[in-house]
Amino acid sequence: MYGVCGCCGALRPRYKRLVDNIFPEDPEDGLVKTNMEKLTFYALSAPEKLDRIGAYLSERLIRDVGRHRYGYVCIAMEALDQLLMACHCQSINLFVESFLKMVAKLLESEKPNLQILGTNSFVKFANIEEDTPSYHRSYDFFVSRFSEMCHSSHEDLEIKTKIRMSGIKGLQGVVRKTVNDELQANIWDPQHMDKIVPSLLFNLQHVEEAESRSPSPLQAPEKEKENPAELAERCLRELLGRAAFGNIKNAIKPVLIHLDNHSLWEPKVFAIRCFKIIMYSIQLLSHLDANSRSAATVRAGIVEVLSEAAVIAATGSVGPTVLEMFNTLLRQLRLSIDYVLTGSYDGAISLGTKIIKEHEERMFQEAVIKTIGSFASTLPTYQRSEVILFIMSKVPLPSLHHPMETGRTGENRNRLTQIMLLKSLLQVSTGFQSNNMMSALPSNFLDRLLSTALMEDAEIRLFVLEILISFIDRHGNRHKFSTISTLSDISVLKLKVDKCSRQDTIFMKKHSQQLYRHIYLSCKEETNIHKHYEALYGLLALISIELANEEVVVDLIRLVLAVQDVAQVNEENLPVYNRCALYALGAAYLNLISQLTTVPAFCQHIHEVIETRKKEAPYMLPEDVFVERPRLTHNLDGVVIELLFRQSKISEVLGGSGYNADRLCVPYIPQLTDEDRLSKRKSIGETISLQVEVESRNSPEKEERVPAEEITYETLKKAIVDSVAVEEQERERRRQVVEKFQKAPFEEIAAHCGARASLLQSKLNQIFEITIRPPPSPSGTITAAYGQPQNHSIPVYEMKFPDLCVY
Numbered sequence: 028m029y030g031v032c033g034c035c036g037a038l039r040p041r042y043k044r045l046v047d048n049i050f051p052e053d054p055e056d057g058l059v060k061t062n063m064e065k066l067t068f069y070a071l072s073a074p075e076k077l078d079r080i081g082a083y084l085s086e087r088l089i090r091d092v093g094r095h096r097y098g099y100v101c102i103a104m105e106a107l108d109q110l111l112m113a114c115h116c117q118s119i120n121l122f123v124e125s126f127l128k129m130v131a132k133l134l135e136s137e138k139p140n141l142q143i144l145g146t147n148s149f150v151k152f153a154n155i156e157e158d159t160p161s162y163h164r165s166y167d168f169f170v171s172r173f174s175e176m177c178h179s180s181h182e183d184l185e186i187k188t189k190i191r192m193s194g195i196k197g198l199q200g201v202v203r204k205t206v207n208d209e210l211q212a213n214i215w216d217p218q219h220m221d222k223i224v225p226s227l228l229f230n231l232q233h234v235e236e237a238e239s240r241s242p243s244p245l246q247a248p249e250k251e252k253e254n255p256a257e258l259a260e261r262c263l264r265e266l267l268g269r270a271a272f273g274n275i276k277n278a279i280k281p282v283l284i285h286l287d288n289h290s291l292w293e294p295k296v297f298a299i300r301c302f303k304i305i306m307y308s309i310q311l312l313s314h315l316d317a318n319s320r321s322a323a324t325v326r327a328g329i330v331e332v333l334s335e336a337a338v339i340a341a342t343g344s345v346g347p348t349v350l351e352m353f354n355t356l357l358r359q360l361r362l363s364i365d366y367v368l369t370g371s372y373d374g375a376i377s378l379g380t381k382i383i384k385e386h387e388e389r390m391f392q393e394a395v396i397k398t399i400g401s402f403a404s405t406l407p408t409y410q411r412s413e414v415i416l417f418i419m420s421k422v423p424l425p426s427l428h429h430p431m432e433t434g435r436t437g438e439n440r441n442r443l444t445q446i447m448l449l450k451s452l453l454q455v456s457t458g459f460q461s462n463n464m465m466s467a468l469p470s471n472f473l474d475r476l477l478s479t480a481l482m483e484d485a486e487i488r489l490f491v492l493e494i495l496i497s498f499i500d501r502h503g504n505r506h507k508f509s510t511i512s513t514l515s516d517i518s519v520l521k522l523k524v525d526k527c528s529r530q531d532t533i534f535m536k537k538h539s540q541q542l543y544r545h546i547y548l549s550c551k552e553e554t555n556i557h558k559h560y561e562a563l564y565g566l567l568a569l570i571s572i573e574l575a576n577e578e579v580v581v582d583l584i585r586l587v588l589a590v591q592d593v594a595q596v597n598e599e600n601l602p603v604y605n606r607c608a609l610y611a612l613g614a615a616y617l618n619l620i621s622q623l624t625t626v627p628a629f630c631q632h633i634h635e636v637i638e639t640r641k642k643e644a645p646y647m648l649p650e651d652v653f654v655e656r657p658r659l660t661h662n663l664d665g666v667v668i669e670l671l672f673r674q675s676k677i678s679e680v681l682g683g684s685g686y687n688a689d690r691l692c693v694p695y696i697p698q699l700t701d702e703d704r705l706s707k708r709k710s711i712g713e714t715i716s717l718q719v720e721v722e723s724r725n726s727p728e729k730e731e732r733v734p735a736e737e738i739t740y741e742t743l744k745k746a747i748v749d750s751v752a753v754e755e756q757e758r759e760r761r762r763q764v765v766e767k768f769q770k771a772p773f774e775e776i777a778a779h780c781g782a783r784a785s786l787l788q789s790k791l792n793q794i795f796e797i798t799i800r801p802p803p804s805p806s807g808t809i810t811a812a813y814g815q816p817q818n819h820s821i822p823v824y825e826m827k828f829p830d831l832c833v834y
Contacts (some may be wrong), residue, residue, distance in 0.1 A: 054098025081125030103583040134172045146193040153200030158429035173197035191255045199262045206269045221313035224281035230259040283314045292328030297336045320372040323387035327394040364443045400454030422448045449490035456497040462535040480545045485554040492562035499569045508565040511649040513618045544697040589695035610647035628680035696758045
């Protein structure tokens with residue numbers, strides 16, 4: 028029966044006759060359009076026949092492929108495409124199965140033209156929105172085949188380019204078809220992403236290498252039309268643009284593996300290009316942790332890619348929280364420091380251990396610090412403030428209970444960590460703009476920062492000064508004070524000066540003494556070099572411009588005059604260079620502040636002293652001190668008063684212009700705190716000094732009752748006026764107590780403490796006698812040591828009672 032139907036065309040099913048009629052006798056004539064219209068009308072009228080039409084077309088196509096009748100193959104695919112575009116009924120799923128079977132047959136062919144034909148048909152199918160979902164359709168074969176086409180190595184360059192572009196288009200079609208359909212196979216599974224993403228990256232990388240060779244001018248226009256790199260980049264952008272937060276991990280991981288397998292971190296050009304496409308994500312930071320024991324050059328490449336990507340990652344990118352990101356980078360800094368100190372990635376050197384190259388680790392550390400600055404520069408002000416506090420909280424501070432650890436090269440781990448974190452903090456603070464200094468320098472941050480300002484390490488102190496300058500400079504005046512000089516007219520600097528705001532006034536009232544104290548003590552450091560004095564001058568100048576009112580100006584002048592006294596008295600036994608530098612620093616600052624205050628008499632006094640120094644002592648001016656080869660003197664003792672800025676004269680001229688003359692007359696004396704001493708080297712003398720200071724304050728010795736003073740208007744006025752002097756005297760007394768126990772020999776300190784202990788014991792004995800003995804009794808008297816009879820109480824257990832009579 029079936030054989031008879033096959034031989035007789037009139038007995039064949041109608042759908043087969045309609046399908047056969049679309050094929051011409053000569054394949055070069057192309058699809059018979061009128062018959063194709065009849066077939067389309069039949070399919071729309073009888074949609075239940077659509078699956079049979081697809082199956083028969085598939086049968087004919089497979090037969091034609093086997094017989095190498097490629098003209099009819101193209102006609103069959105054209106007919107399938109038109110049927111797909113025209114039919115959207117519920118039976119389309121069965122027809123699609125036949126269609127995909129035919130596309131797969133074409134892709135399996137070794138003929139490039141058939142592969143390209145099948146790909147184009149699949150792309151058209153991918154753009155069709157189906158009305159009904161499919162529960163059993165699979166695209167695994169297409170992902171694998173299109174990925175294979177992306178890696179084509181055909182001998183003909185033009186054909187190879189076409190095959191690769193077809194593979195990229197096919198992958199793009201698979202993504203579009205499956206990404207938004209929850210019932211389809213999950214394209215984000217690692218088994219699919221591990222094929223799709225490397226295929227796209229391969230074309231990006233391959234074309235980039237080809238572009239590095241200079242093509243001929245004749246090939247250039249054609250290459251611009253057919254460029255797999257551009258198509259791969261567009262497809263990669265589309266892929267990541269469709270990724271949800273939960274899927275981004277599977278899309279990014281193959282990128283990192285590809286860069287690892289092909290050693291693309293060290294040149295880093297291609298890695299930067301990739302991550303400029305995909306932005307940055309949490310996976311790159313996690314990958315940095317996973318490679319924490321890789322070579323420093325590899326880790327530096329990853330970090331530099333992060334730095335380049337940070338410019339795009341400012342807003343709207345998928346990634347970790349800000350603090351988590353900075354925490355990862357700081358953790359890498361600490362690991363790098365450990366590697367430098369131990370000499371290996373495992374903490375101990377043994378056979379097979381990879382030896383650390385210190386210069387490579389230094390390069391990696393600088394890359395991390397640069398990246399921290401790049402990320403911070405993209406953040407808004409409030410987030411940058413959080414980052415600043417976070418980094419400062421990680422800086423280790425010395426204490427009596429935490430001794431420093433020493434490393435292989437003699438540098439301790441804490442010191443290296445402090446330097447690296449302060450460098451990072453300096454990067455973050457550069458360009459930081461805040462109208463409110465209270466929020467820019469909160470108390471908890473400022474306390475920790477200034478604690479490090481008094482450490483013995485000169486490099487750390489310099490970083491702290493530069494960080495303070497970065498925060499205070501809000502008008503870009505910093506570079507104008509990079510050179511210390513005594514300009515006769517500061518108008519050439521073109522300084523930007525604004526009136527001190529109310530918030531800045533509150534900040535200075537709260538923290539000014541703390542800042543002055545640390546500036547004063549920093550000036551007394553013996554290890555200061557030229558850069559330290561430049562930073563100190565810049566800090567003083569910027570405070571005068573950004574945060575100064577009349578009270579602050581008075582205190583700054585007192586501070587600088589106290590620094591002049593340090594150089595003159597030289598209790599610290601400073602070298603000649605340091606003393607000359609302090610004289611020069613004072614001259615440069617007073618020259619600046621006198622012109623800022625615009626008090627003629629003040630300016631005249633400063634100018635006279637500077638002119639006198641130019642003639643008689645140029646080694647006390649910055650032009651001779653802060654040069655590559657300082658011109659110093661061998662003896663600074665016996666400096667005449669004409670070479671010094673006199674506090675009495677300055678008080679007189681400024682007092683006449685409305686400044687607080689009484690405050691100007693009082694010498695500046697810094698108030699030492701426990702925080703200052705903890706930041707310095709620990710000694711027994713300093714520890715005892717804290718105890719003795721408390722004892723001297725609370726000692727009951729020589730307490731005398733003072734008659735109550737009558738409170739009058741004059742008394743109150745005197746108390747208000749003298750309050751500053753009393754405060755300064757108290758500071759001086761405390762300073763003397765501390766210095767006594769810092770410089771006195773150990774035997775004297777021990778004798779003093781022993782006397783205190785004896786006094787305490789005697790007082791305790793007196794208290795015990797009063798509390799444990801009852802009131803005086805008539806049972807007996809005791810003669811005092813000086814021959815005077817004295818009633819003394821006798822304990823009950825020592826009294827003699829008469830015998831009781833028993834009857």
